[in-house]
Amino acid sequence: MHDEVFFGYSDAVSASGWVLEVRQIMHHPLLRYIDEVARQGSIRKAAKVMNVASSAVNRQILKAEAEFDTRLFDRLPEGVELTAAGRVVVEHCRRTLYDYRNLRAAIDDIRDLRSGHIQLSTLDSTTFGFLPQVMEGFSNEYPGISFTVATAGPDETIEAVAKGNAHVGLSFTRDLHPDVRVIAEKPSPFGVIMRPDHPLADRHYVTVEDCVGFPLVRTMDARGKTSIIDQEIDTAVLPLSTIFYTNAHIMAKHAIRAGRGIGIYTKVGFLSDIKSGELRFVPLAERILSEYKIGAIVSAHKNVETSAHLFVNAIERHFRKVDFT
Numbered sequence: 268m269h270d271e272v273f274f275g276y277s278d279a280v281s282a283s284g285w286v287l288e289v290r291q292i293m294h295h296p297l298l299r300y301i302d303e304v305a306r307q308g309s310i311r312k313a314a315k316v317m318n319v320a321s322s323a324v325n326r327q328i329l330k331a332e333a334e335f336d337t338r339l340f341d342r343l344p345e346g347v348e349l350t351a352a353g354r355v356v357v358e359h360c361r362r363t364l365y366d367y368r369n370l371r372a373a374i375d376d377i378r379d380l381r382s383g384h385i386q387l388s389t390l391d392s393t394t395f396g397f398l399p400q401v402m403e404g405f406s407n408e409y410p411g412i413s414f415t416v417a418t419a420g421p422d423e424t425i426e427a428v429a430k431g432n433a434h435v436g437l438s439f440t441r442d443l444h445p446d447v448r449v450i451a452e453k454p455s456p457f458g459v460i461m462r463p464d465h466p467l468a469d470r471h472y473v474t475v476e477d478c479v480g481f482p483l484v485r486t487m488d489a490r491g492k493t494s495i496i497d498q499e500i501d502t503a504v505l506p507l508s509t510i511f512y513t514n515a516h517i518m519a520k521h522a523i524r525a526g527r528g529i530g531i532y533t534k535v536g537f538l539s540d541i542k543s544g545e546l547r548f549v550p551l552a553e554r555i556l557s558e559y560k561i562g563a564i565v566s567a568h569k570n571v572e573t574s575a576h577l578f579v580n581a582i583e584r585h586f587r588k589v590d591f592t
Contacts, residue, residue: 297327298360301339304328305357309346331356373573382411383574388433390561391418391516392536397589398437405581412574420488420514421495428564434575437582439495440562451583452562455591457495458550460537461529465547472552475500475507475531482510482528484519496531499555534591535561550592561591 296319303313304324314321332339339353349357389398394416402414419427424438429446440449459473467473467481475496488494490512511522516536523530523546531551540546551557563582565571571579 295327297331298364300324300327301331301353301357302360302364304340304347305349305353307346308348312346380409380411380573380577382413383409383572384413384415385435385572385575385578386415386417386433387435387437387578388417388419388424388427389437390421390424390439390535391514392533393437393561394418395516395520395536396538397535397585401578401581401585404585405578409574409577412578420486425564428566431566431569434565434572435579435582436564437561438564440560440564441558443564446567447564448567449562449564450579451586452560453586453589453591455533455535455559455561456550457531457533457556457559458548459529460523460532461547461549462523462526463544463547465529467529467549468547470549473549474552475556476505478529478531479505479507482508484511484513484522484528484530485509486519487512487514495559496556500553533559533561538589538591 299317300313303317304310307313307316310324310328311321314324317324328339335352335356337352338350339356340347341350398416406412417427417433421438424433424436425444425447427433428436429444436447439455440452443449459467459478461468465481467477470477485496486494488497510528511519513519513522519530519532520537520540522528524540534541534548537546537548541548563579565575565579
């Protein structure tokens with residue numbers, strides 16, 4: 268007997284009980300049935316490969332044809348052949364099966380994740396509270412994952428990810444390298460960090476010009492006029508007085524606490540100090556500095572390893588819990 272004797276297309280169309288909406292069978296065995304029948308050019312051969320009854324395969328194909336109201340296969344004496352509509356459907360089946368296999372593999376990776384290593388490049392400020400909290404929660408869930416954490420400036424952090432020297436970066440997302448992409452970000456405007464007894468501490472907003480006349484604590488790149496503040500504001504026309512340069516966030520924090528100067532930073536590295544009332548954060552009025560965001564970045568071209576992907580998800584969840592504004 269030939270394959271075509273199994274088909275009763277017109278009968279199937281009238282049998283409304285067999286009609287299924289396509290969206291209800293996205294992961295139905297029909298996907299594999301259509302794929303295998305198309306590969307074999309025969310229902311009998313496909314059924315044998317899948318170790319199912321030919322009649323079961325035939326019934327499911329009839330249901331799909333009834334739903335689409337068109338033939339998916341032409342019936343030939345020697346077997347079956349895809350119609351134009353059938354070729355479209357089989358491509359959908361194969362994409363869905365491929366995506367489903369990838370999904371299963373990803374879930375298996377997460378379920379079976381026992382070890383791994385994440386190389387992280389980050390702004391120094393994130394290591395004060397935010398990043399340790401993310402890592403603590405992540406390590407409790409995945410204790411076998413180890414870390415290398417390197418602090419760097421914004422450009423160096425982005426470059427490390429772009430060159431593949433870091434799996435994940437935490438940096439400002441305003442000017443990005445074409446080889447990185449942002450997975451999650453959080454508004455992190457710049458403001459003035461100062462003691463609560465400073466003359467500017469009770470203001471709702473301040474400008475960079477308001478800081479003229481007060482000694483500043485600044486990052487090392489400010490010495491070469493390459494800091495974010497110098498890039499965004501023409502500090503050449505503002506007689507800013509810097510009393511302390513440092514590339515260590517902890518040193519900047521101590522200098523501000525001691526009253527040696529005020530700092531122009533985001534809130535990220537001072538959350539606990541601001542919460543305790545030991546320091547005050549007043550946002551800058553300059554729009555360009557108020558629109559900064561900090562984000563988790565990964566390579567734009569390489570596949571993100573499962574462990575790194577899960578860690579970025581943990582960062583994104585923690586972003587939702589904090590306020591840097």
